Amino acid sequence: MRYYADVTMTTRWLTEEEQRTWRLFLQACQSVFAATDAQLARDSGLPHGYYEILVHLSEAPNRALRMTQLARASTYSKSRLSHAVARLEERSWVQRRDCETDRRGQIAQLTDEGFAALAAAAPGHVDQVRRSLMDVLTPDQVEQLGEISAAIIAAAACPAEECHEADNF
Amino acid sequence: MRYYADVTMTTRWLTEEEQRTWRLFLQACQSVFAATDAQLARDSGLPHGYYEILVHLSEAPNRALRMTQLARASTYSKSRLSHAVARLEERSWVQRRDCETDRRGQIAQLTDEGFAALAAAAPGHVDQVRRSLMDVLTPDQVEQLGEISAAIIAAAACPAEECHEADNF
DNA sequence: AGAGGTTGGTTGAATAATCAACGAGTATCA
DNA sequence: TGATACTCGTTGATTATTCAACCAACCTCT
Numbered sequence: 001m002r003y004y005a006d007v008t009m010t011t012r013w014l015t016e017e018e019q020r021t022w023r024l025f026l027q028a029c030q031s032v033f034a035a036t037d038a039q040l041a042r043d044s045g046l047p048h049g050y051y052e053i054l055v056h057l058s059e060a061p062n063r064a065l066r067m068t069q070l071a072r073a074s075t076y077s078k079s080r081l082s083h084a085v086a087r088l089e090e091r092s093w094v095q096r097r098d099c100e101t102d103r104r105g106q107i108a109q110l111t112d113e114g115f116a117a118l119a120a121a122a123p124g125h126v127d128q129v130r131r132s133l134m135d136v137l138t139p140d141q142v143e144q145l146g147e148i149s150a151a152i153i154a155a156a157a158c159p160a161e162e163c164h165e166a167d168n169f
Numbered sequence: 170m171r172y173y174a175d176v177t178m179t180t181r182w183l184t185e186e187e188q189r190t191w192r193l194f195l196q197a198c199q200s201v202f203a204a205t206d207a208q209l210a211r212d213s214g215l216p217h218g219y220y221e222i223l224v225h226l227s228e229a230p231n232r233a234l235r236m237t238q239l240a241r242a243s244t245y246s247k248s249r250l251s252h253a254v255a256r257l258e259e260r261s262w263v264q265r266r267d268c269e270t271d272r273r274g275q276i277a278q279l280t281d282e283g284f285a286a287l288a289a290a291a292p293g294h295v296d297q298v299r300r301s302l303m304d305v306l307t308p309d310q311v312e313q314l315g316e317i318s319a320a321i322i323a324a325a326a327c328p329a330e331e332c333h334e335a336d337n338f
Numbered sequence: 339a340g341a342g343g344t345t346g347g348t349t350g351a352a353t354a355a356t357c358a359a360c361g362a363g364t365a366t367c368a
Numbered sequence: 369t370g371a372t373a374c375t376c377g378t379t380g381a382t383t384a385t386t387c388a389a390c391c392a393a394c395c396t397c398t
Contacts, residue, residue, distance in 0.1 A: 028318035
């Protein structure tokens with residue numbers, strides 16, 4: 001039997017090569033993310049994607065972003081972001097402010113404390129990214145990976161598919 | 170300010186190129202997994218990694234595996250797998266049996282019903298993998314991605330790092 | 339002005355993942 | 369035999385994520 005059970009006959013199955021690649025890709029991603037998540041959790045008590053949120057805020061003008069923009073930047077759903085920011089607010093790493101020009105709006109603002117936490121977490125994180133990814137690949141491969149990633153993102157961005165999943169985006 | 174806040178001076182920061190690649194990689198992974206997860210959830214009500222568990226069981230001799238082996242194959246922690254199998258058991262897709270040779274052991278066995286569910290889910294899933302990944306890349310890129318993934322996995326497997334995270338592995 | 343629709347964001351319940359602790363079985367070695 | 373240590377797998381509490389429902393503010397068009 002093949003990797004994927006065959007039922008309809010009309011499906012275009014994956015070739016051996018594609019199958020192999022898909023599995024390797026899955027495993028590689030898991031290994032990279034497991035390592036970086038573990039490192040962040042260990043060294044900064046930062047749960048998974050929260051670091052990304054802080055990074056995006058730290059780069060925004062004034063270290064502040066509207067919730068929706070922040071969600072888009074972090075590829076978080078609005079709901080997920082709302083919960084996440086609530087936790088970050090409990091730790092005083094982020095503060096919510098009302099938006100002046102749109103009274104529905106909320107602005108997430110990175111606090112000094114939050115910035116300090118991020119600054120403390122960054123070196124270890126970068127180090128882990130090196131160990132898990134960059135130092136493991138040749139410069140050519142890094143370039144290839146960039147191009148491959150860009151192609152994937154581009155394909156996902158448009159393709160007349162349902163981009164309108166209820167809450168997300 | 171750079172992407173990652175600079176505090177220690179001793180850190181080897183990412184180059185522009187590496188930074189760009191890292192972010193693209195993150196986003197590409199999110200986009201692929203978001204798409205495949207959404208597809209599986211929509212078409213089969215299968216939460217995230219559960220499909221993988223069923224796949225691994227379906228390929229095992231006798232469609233059965235010891236919990237620990239299954240955990241390793243799916244890169245699940247023992248705890249996570251235990252919970253997951255409990256849910257799959259509620260849906261009668263998997264059954265637990267005692268191991269004859271080791272009385273501590275449990276064997277997860279894919280039921281016919283579970284196999285049918287997997288067979289029903291597979292075509293849509295494969296299709297999504299094509300749309301999100303394979304059809305988006307050139308054959309060369311598919312090959313490159315395979316090699317890159319293999320390098321990442323190999324590096325994570327050995328490197329004298331702490332492979333002994335409490336519960337995992 | 340106001341009806342209808344859209345967007346921004348939150349909430350709470352349900353589900354999933356992580357973490358720490360545990361009991362039962364096995365292995366090793368005295 | 370028994371002491372010690374380790375492996376197998378589960379459990380319950382905590383935390384994170386998803387999902388559906390919702391309110392309030394804005395936008396458009398008449």
